[in-house]
Amino acid sequence: MCNDLRRIIRFFAVVVLVLNACRADHKAPLSRRIGLGEKLFYSTILSDDGSVSCATCHQAGRAFSDGLQRSAGLGGRLAQRNAPGLFNLERRAPYLSEGGVRTLEEVVIAPLHDSVEMGSNIGRVVYRLWQDTLWLHHWLSVWDSLPSPHTVTKCLADYLRTLKSESSRADRYYRGNTTLLSAQELAGARIFTRPDVGCARCHHGPDLTDNQFHNVGVAPQSKDQGRYRLSFEPGDFGRFKTPSLRNLRFTAPFMHDGSLPTLAEVIDHYTHPGHPFSSQDEISNPIVLNPEEKKCLEAFLFIFTDSDFVEVRRRRERLLGLAP
Ligand code: HEC
Numbered sequence: 001m002c003n004d005l006r007r008i009i010r011f012f013a014v015v016v017l018v019l020n021a022c023r024a025d026h027k028a029p030l031s032r033r034i035g036l037g038e039k040l041f042y043s044t045i046l047s048d049d050g051s052v053s054c055a056t057c058h059q060a061g062r063a064f065s066d067g068l069q070r071s072a073g074l075g076g077r078l079a080q081r082n083a084p085g086l087f088n089l090e091r092r093a094p095y096l097s098e099g100g101v102r103t104l105e106e107v108v109i110a111p112l113h114d115s116v117e118m119g120s121n122i123g124r125v126v127y128r129l130w131q132d133t134l135w136l137h138h139w140l141s142v143w144d145s146l147p148s149p150h151t152v153t154k155c156l157a158d159y160l161r162t163l164k165s166e167s168s169r170a171d172r173y174y175r176g177n178t179t180l181l182s183a184q185e186l187a188g189a190r191i192f193t194r195p196d197v198g199c200a201r202c203h204h205g206p207d208l209t210d211n212q213f214h215n216v217g218v219a220p221q222s223k224d225q226g227r228y229r230l231s232f233e234p235g236d237f238g239r240f241k242t243p244s245l246r247n248l249r250f251t252a253p254f255m256h257d258g259s260l261p262t263l264a265e266v267i268d269h270y271t272h273p274g275h276p277f278s279s280q281d282e283i284s285n286p287i288v289l290n291p292e293e294k295k296c297l298e299a300f301l302f303i304f305t306d307s308d309f310v311e312v313r314r315r316r317e318r319l320l321g322l323a324p
Pocket residue numbers: 041046052053054055056057058071072073074079080081082083084086089092094095096097098107108111112116117118156160
């Protein structure tokens with residue numbers, strides 16, 4: 001009897017959720033949606049066993065990366081890749097290293113469903129929110145409808161869009177303050193754009209990325225197929241999305257597999273004459289730089305680090321008691 005009752009209640013719950021998902025929902029104001037999205041981002045209700053939140057792998061103090069070579073998800077199991085920092089995401093589509101996802105609303109579903117990262121699914125998350133009185137209370141104070149896949153993904157995406165990093169020393173310099181950069185950093189800027197070095201070929205624009213896919217010879221023997229996983233085009237094997245070069249002070253280790261622990265090692269990777277570049281590599285001629293030039297390049301890359309962004313977000317975490 002008890003089981004029958006539970007089944008009936010569950011049936012009606014599903015009917016209400018489905019109907020609810022179809023309703024128009026533009027009533028919730030943006031600022032309130034962002035607040036709910038932030039709560040969701042920091043909540044372990046999103047993961048199967050209640051142990052992992054988005055913030056487990058995307059930590060404010062590390063510009064929303066996690067400092068690990070590969071992220072640790074449920075039970076400490078390793079995710080496939082290194083967690084990137086999260087900022088200026090509106091300019092970063094398509095998302096993920098192979099670029100298979102076009103919108104932020106869609107990309108937030110990927111970690112929920114990944115068996116290693118959160119091991120849940122959007123239906124289960126909605127159902128749990130629906131069963132939690134406190135969450136329902138928060139929800140209904142913002143939306144005039146119960147949680148649904150649409151509104152959950154919308155809130156998370158609205159929150160992600162607020163993570164804006166645009167007050168590094170480089171930003172201030174390019175806005176017109178010419179006194180902020182040292183001679184070494186300015187020399188680094190010239191090296192970065194030199195045609196024989198060519199970093200700016202792929203790393204350009206406000207976030208120092210072309211948002212395209214390239215093979216720069218990282219882990220050529222790796223099982224990670226990169227963009228090939230999406231396109232099945234042989235030329236895409238080992239191509240990954242060009243990452244932003246902002247906030248490098250906070251986002252080590254580097255590359256899709258986190259295989260390079262420091263920025264100096266990344267620069268060595270691009271210049272190492274003995275590096276086993278693959279045949280499809282787009283940097284088949286190693287770049288020649290002397291130790292002094294490498295130092296200048298490194299100093300230049302660090303000026304895109306936005307400590308204000310990280311500090312403001314950390315303070316907010318502490319103030320609201322959000323930190324995991
Ligand atoms: C277990 C660790 C882990 C958890 C939990 C996790 N992520 Fe991630 N996240 C990653 C990794 C690793 C990547 C890189 C994947 C790739 O490149 O294919 C990533 C990529 C992303 C990206 C794409 C960034 C870009 O520039 O393409 C976004 C956005 C994102 N995560 C948001 C979230 C949100 C929102 C949550 C919670 C719903 C979340 N993540 C939970 C590890 C995690």
